[in-house]
Amino acid sequence: MRSHSVTARQPFIRSPRFTLRLSATRRGARVARHLAVHQLAEWRIPYDSDASRAVAAVVGELAANAVTHGRLPGRDFRLTLLLRPGAVRVEVTDARPERVPPAAVPDAPDPEGDSGRGLLLVAAHAERWGCEARDPYTKTVWAEVAAPGASGRVPGGPVIEGGGVRPVVT
Secondary structure (H helix, E strand, C coil): CCCCCCCCCEEEECCCEEEEEECCCHHHHHHHHHHHHHHHHHCCCCCCCHHHHHHHHHHHHHHHHHHHHCCCCCCCEEEEEEEEEEEEEEEEEECCCCCCCCCCCCCCCCCCCCCCCHHHHHHHHCCEEEEEEEECCEEEEEEEEEEEEEECCCCCCCEEEECCCCCCCC
């Protein structure tokens, strides 16, 4: 006799907020960038749009900085995307509140250097960016990227049906 298991489809609530914890590794930073672009597509911001490419660059840089400069053994980093009218806010939270990025982006990095261009990239793609410590254990670096046509409302209604494994959406 064969038995079959039936998995009930769970409703997924669409939200203008996407939050995910990732391992503080280079792979985690890469995954953050890919999932951010996928989430924008869910919000109907196309993969090939300027906004999607800008968010991918900003997420990639902020996640790489969190992994490189904000890492503590055994601690993850958190990626949060917020859909707002005309913009997407990217937040990357790491475990090193004492390592705050400079308030201003350096004018020109060393042309021979291997690093120092990341915050220039963030500043080039973001309308605004900054850093805040919300508690004594973490810091959040954020950037707001223009997304013309983004309404701040999630397309397709409040609930979609789905199954399988999905990132945590809050």
